[in-house]
Amino acid sequence: MATNLSAAPQPQLTVPQFKESVLKHLHSTLGTYEEKASQQAWNQAIAAAINEFVYDGVSRTRKTHAGKGTRAVHYLSLEFLMGRLMSNNLQNLGLYEIADAAMTDLGQSLSDILEEEPDMALGNGGLGRLAACFIDSMATLSLPAIGYGIHYEHGLFRQEFYKGRQVERPDEWREFGSSWEICRPESQQTVKLYGYVETVYEQGQSRKVWRPSRTLRAIPWDIPIVGYGGQNVNILRLWESRADKFFDWDVFNSGGYLDAYAESVQAETVSKVLYPNDETEAGKELRLIQQYFFSAASIADVMRRYKSAHGNDLSKFAELNAMQLNDTHPAIAIPELMRILVDEEGFTWHDAWTMTRATFAYTNHTLLPEALERWPLKLIEKVLPRHMEIIFEINSRFLQDEVEAKWPGDDAVKRKLSIIEEGSAQMVRMGNLSAVGSHTVNGVAQIHSELVKKDLFPELNALWPTKFTNVTNGITPRRWMKACNPRLSSLIEKHVDADWPRYLEKLSGLKALADDAAFQKDYMAVKQANKEDFVKVIRELTGIEVSADAIFDVQIKRLHEYKRQHLNLLHIMALYRRLLIDPNYDLHPRVFIFGAKAAPGYRLAKEIIFAINKVAEKINNDVRINNKLKVVFLPNYRVSLAEKLIPASDVSEQISLAGKEASGTGNMKLALNGAITIGTMDGANIEIAEEAGTDNVVIFGMEVDDVEALLAKGYQPADYYRSNDELKAVLDWLDGDFFTPGEPGLLSEVKRNLIESDSFMVLADFEAYSEAQKKIDTLYRDKKAWARAAIMNTASLAKFNSDRSIQDYAENIWHIKAVPAKS
Numbered sequence: 001m002a003t004n005l006s007a008a009p010q011p012q013l014t015v016p017q018f019k020e021s022v023l024k025h026l027h028s029t030l031g032t033y034e035e036k037a038s039q040q041a042w043n044q045a046i047a048a049a050i051n052e053f054v055y056d057g058v059s060r061t062r063k064t065h066a067g068k069g070t071r072a073v074h075y076l077s078l079e080f081l082m083g084r085l086m087s088n089n090l091q092n093l094g095l096y097e098i099a100d101a102a103m104t105d106l107g108q109s110l111s112d113i114l115e116e117e118p119d120m121a122l123g124n125g126g127l128g129r130l131a132a133c134f135i136d137s138m139a140t141l142s143l144p145a146i147g148y149g150i151h152y153e154h155g156l157f158r159q160e161f162y163k164g165r166q167v168e169r170p171d172e173w174r175e176f177g178s179s180w181e182i183c184r185p186e187s188q189q190t191v192k193l194y195g196y197v198e199t200v201y202e203q204g205q206s207r208k209v210w211r212p213s214r215t216l217r218a219i220p221w222d223i224p225i226v227g228y229g230g231q232n233v234n235i236l237r238l239w240e241s242r243a244d245k246f247f248d249w250d251v252f253n254s255g256g257y258l259d260a261y262a263e264s265v266q267a268e269t270v271s272k273v274l275y276p277n278d279e280t281e282a283g284k285e286l287r288l289i290q291q292y293f294f295s296a297a298s299i300a301d302v303m304r305r306y307k308s309a310h311g312n313d314l315s316k317f318a319e320l321n322a323m324q325l326n327d328t329h330p331a332i333a334i335p336e337l338m339r340i341l342v343d344e345e346g347f348t349w350h351d352a353w354t355m356t357r358a359t360f361a362y363t364n365h366t367l368l369p370e371a372l373e374r375w376p377l378k379l380i381e382k383v384l385p386r387h388m389e390i391i392f393e394i395n396s397r398f399l400q401d402e403v404e405a406k407w408p409g410d411d412a413v414k415r416k417l418s419i420i421e422e423g424s425a426q427m428v429r430m431g432n433l434s435a436v437g438s439h440t441v442n443g444v445a446q447i448h449s450e451l452v453k454k455d456l457f458p459e460l461n462a463l464w465p466t467k468f469t470n471v472t473n474g475i476t477p478r479r480w481m482k483a484c485n486p487r488l489s490s491l492i493e494k495h496v497d498a499d500w501p502r503y504l505e506k507l508s509g510l511k512a513l514a515d516d517a518a519f520q521k522d523y524m525a526v527k528q529a530n531k532e533d534f535v536k537v538i539r540e541l542t543g544i545e546v547s548a549d550a551i552f553d554v555q556i557k558r559l560h561e562y563k564r565q566h567l568n569l570l571h572i573m574a575l576y577r578r579l580l581i582d583p584n585y586d587l588h589p590r591v592f593i594f595g596a597k598a599a600p601g602y603r604l605a606k607e608i609i610f611a612i613n614k615v616a617e618k619i620n621n622d623v624r625i626n627n628k629l630k631v632v633f634l635p636n637y638r639v640s641l642a643e644k645l646i647p648a649s650d651v652s653e654q655i656s657l658a659g660k661e662a663s664g665t666g667n668m669k670l671a672l673n674g675a676i677t678i679g680t681m682d683g684a685n686i687e688i689a690e691e692a693g694t695d696n697v698v699i700f701g702m703e704v705d706d707v708e709a710l711l712a713k714g715y716q717p718a719d720y721y722r723s724n725d726e727l728k729a730v731l732d733w734l735d736g737d738f739f740t741p742g743e744p745g746l747l748s749e750v751k752r753n754l755i756e757s758d759s760f761m762v763l764a765d766f767e768a769y770s771e772a773q774k775k776i777d778t779l780y781r782d783k784k785a786w787a788r789a790a791i792m793n794t795a796s797l798a799k800f801n802s803d804r805s806i807q808d809y810a811e812n813i814w815h816i817k818a819v820p821a822k823s
C-alpha cells in the first residue's frame with residue numbers, strides 16, 4: 001500500500017490568511033459582521049473557510065479516480081455515527097492550530113465555537129461508529145471508496161431524564177442546515193416498490209418484468225471525508241427520499257391537490273428517522289423499505305458510474321466493484337443486483353450469480369438471536385415481489401447444487417441452511433442470504449469470528465472452508481486521540497514522530513518510558529488535567545460535584561442486558577452497603593460514570609437506567625459516606641460527549657457476558673487514552689489484553705466454555721442469590737423504598753428479572769467482578785504501578801487502529817489498491 005504520507009499534515013496557509021478567509025465568509029457568505037455575528041455564524045464562516053480546501057480535495061480525488069479502471073469499494077451501511085466534523089477536518093488538514101490562533105486573534109474561542117456543531121448521529125452505537133471510523137481510514141489510505149447510507153432527517157433521539165426515567169426527544173441535527181453536505185441533484189435515482197411481476201413471452205423466450213406500483217426519488221447528499229493529511233477526500237453519499245414528481249403529477253392533475261401532498265409525506269417518511277433499536281430487529285415494513293431504498297439507489301449509482309466510464313459492456317463490473325455489507329441491513333442488495341443483471345441486462349442466471357458473488361462480502365456483527373434479521377416472506381413478497389422470486393431461485397439452486405452435493409438426501413441440513421425458514425409464518429433469513437451471496441464473511445474480533453464458524457454457520461463453514469475470516473475492528477486515532485486528547489497528543493509528540501496518528505505503532509516507543517518517573521509524572525498530570533476539565537462538564541450537565549482525585553470509573557455504551565450495566569450497579573450498591581456498615585471501609589474514592597441510551601421499546605433496559613439514577617440520587621446525597629462514592633449518569637451519551645469523557649477516564653468497564661460482545665470499540669478508545677480495562681474474556685477485550693499485556697488489564701469472570709458448561713448444567717440464578725449474603729442483601733434492597741422513598745417496589749423488576757431469568761448471568765459473575773474491582777482499587781493506590789499500566793495501554797494499541805482493519809479488508813477481502821489523489 002502506498003505510504004506517501006510520511007509526515008503529519010502540513011498547514012496550507014498562515015494565521016492571517018485563515019483569518020482573512022473566515023472574515024470574507026462571515027461578510028459575503030453569511031451576510032453578517034464581527035460585532036454582530038452569533039457563535040453559530042462564526043461556526044458557519046469557519047466551515048466555509050475549511051470547505052475551500054475540502055471541496056478542492058473532493059474534485060482532485062474524483063478526477064484521479066474517474067474512469068481510471070481501478071477497483072473501488074462501496075461500503076453499504078444503514079448507519080454512520082459521524083459525530084461532529086469540524087475539529088476532525090481541521091486536524092486532518094493540519095489546520096487546527098492555525099484556526100485556533102486565528103480565532104483568538106478575532107477575539108473568539110475556537111473550542112466554544114466547535115460546541116455549536118450538532119452531532120451527526122445517524123447511527124445507534126458501535127456498528128454505526130465503526131462505519132464512521134472506516135470511511136476515515138479509507139480516505140486516509142487513499143483507497144477508492146464510497147460510503148453509502150441514508151440521509152435521515154432525524155438521527156438517534158436526544159435523551160433526557162425526567163424523575164430518573166429516560167425520555168426521548170427528536171434529534172434535529174439539520175434544523176438550521178449542515179455545513180458539510182452538498183446536494184447532488186444530477187445524480188438522483190428512482191427506486192421502485194410494490195406492484196406485481198409479469199411473465200412476458202418474446203421469440204419463444206420468457207422473461208420476468210416487474211410492474212411496480214410506487215416509485216420514490218432518491219436524492220444524494222455528499223459528505224466529504226477528509227483523509228489524514230488532506231490529500232485524499234472521499235465522499236459519504238447519503239440518500240434522501242422524496243416523492244416521485246411524475247407519480248405526483250397524476251394525482252395533482254386529477255384534482256387531488258391534498259392527496260398529492262399526502263403522497264409526498266409518505267415518500268419522505270422513508271428517510272425521516274433512524275430506527276433506534278440496537279442489537280434487535282425492528283421487523284417493520286418501513287424499515288424494510290429503508291433497507292431496500294438505500295441499497296437500490298446505491299447499486300444504481302455504482303452502475304451509472306460504471307457505464308459512464310466503461311459503456312454498456314458489464315463484463316468488468318465485478319472486477320472493478322467491491323461491495324461490503326455492514327451487517328445484513330443491506331442484504332437485499334444481493335437480489336437487487338441479480339435483478340438488474342438478469343432482468344435488465346440480459347445475463348444468464350449463472351453469469352449473473354458469478355458476478356454477484358464476486359462483488360459482495362458480508363460483515364457479521366452479532367450472534368444474539370434477537371438481532372439476527374428475519375423478514376416475513378409475505379412482507380417481502382408484497383413490497384418487493386420480484387426480489388422474493390429471486391430469493392427463491394437463489395435458495396433452490398443453493399440447496400440443490402451445493403447443499404445436496406455435500407450432504408445428499410439430508411433434509412435436516414437443508415432445513416437448517418435454507419434461506420427460507422419454515423413455520424407458521426415463513427421467514428427470510430437475511431444472514432443466510434448474505435452468507436450465500438457473498439464471497440467472504442467476516443466476524444469483527446478473533447473470538448467472534450471463531451464463534452461465527454462454530455455456532456452460527458458451522459455447516460456453511462464446512463461447505464466453504466475459506467469463506468469465513470476475521471477482521472478485528474479498529475478506531476481512528478485521529479478522532480479518538482489526536483483531536484479528542486490534545487494534552488496527551490502533545491506529550492506523545494515530545495517522544496515519538498509526529499506522524500503517529502497515521503502509524504500508531506510508533507507509540508510503542510513509549511514502552512521504554514513506562515517506568516520513567518518523569519514521564520509517568522507528565523502522563524498522569526495530563527490525565528489529572530483532563531479529569532479536572534470533566535469535573536466541570538459533570539457539574540454543568542448534572543449539578544453533581546465530584547473530585548478529580550477520585551477514580552473515574554466509566555461504562556459508556558448502549559444500554560443492553562448483555563452489556564450488563566446492572567452488574568456494575570449491583571457492585572456499586574455493594575460498595576455503598578459496605579460503607580454504611582463500616583464508615584472506615586477502606587475504599588479509594590470512586591466516581592462511577594455511566595452514559596447509555598436504551599431503545600425506546602426496551603422495557604428492562606429503561607428500568608435499569610431508572611434504577612441507576614435512583615441509586616445515584618441516594619448515594620450522592622448521603623453525607624455518611626464522606627464523598628467516597630459518587631454515581632453520575634450523564635444524559636444523552638453520544639460521540640461528542642465520548643470525546644470529552646474518554647481522555648478523563650481511569651477505568652474502562654467492559655463487562656459483557658463472555659461470547660456476547662462481538663468486538664466492542666469503546667474498549668479500544670478508552671484503553672488508547674490510558675484507562676485500565678476491567679473486563680471479561682469477550683470480543684476485542686481478549687486482543688487488548690494480548691497487546692497491552694495481561695498485567696495491564698484486569699480480567700475476570702466466566703469464559704465462553706464456562707458459560708456453555710453452566711448453561712448445559714442448567715443455570716439457576718436464585719442459587720447465587722441464596723448463597724451470597726452480600727448479593728442477596730443488595731438485591732433485596734431493590735424491593736423496598738430505600739432508593740424510592742414512599743414508593744416501595746419501583747425497582748423490583750430489575751431484581752425479579754435477575755433472580756428468575758438472568759439471561760446474561762449477572763449473578764454468576766458477581767463475585768468475580770467484585771474481587772476484580774478490589775484489584776482495581778489496590779492497583780490505583782500504587783501510583784507507579786497504575787501509571788505504568790496506563791502508559792503500556794497507550795503504547796500497545798496499534799493493532800486497533802482502524803487503518804489496520806481497513807488494510808486487512810483491502811488486501812484480503814476487497815483486493816483493492818491505494819490510488820493517491822494527485823495534487
Ligand SMILES: *Cc1c(COP(=O)(O)O)cnc(C)c1O
Pocket residue numbers: 124125126129556557558637638639642663664665666667669
Ligand atoms: C464507540 C461508541 C460506541 C460503541 O461502544 P461499545 O462500548 O463498543 O459498545 C457507542 N456509542 C458511541 C457514541 C461511541 O462513540
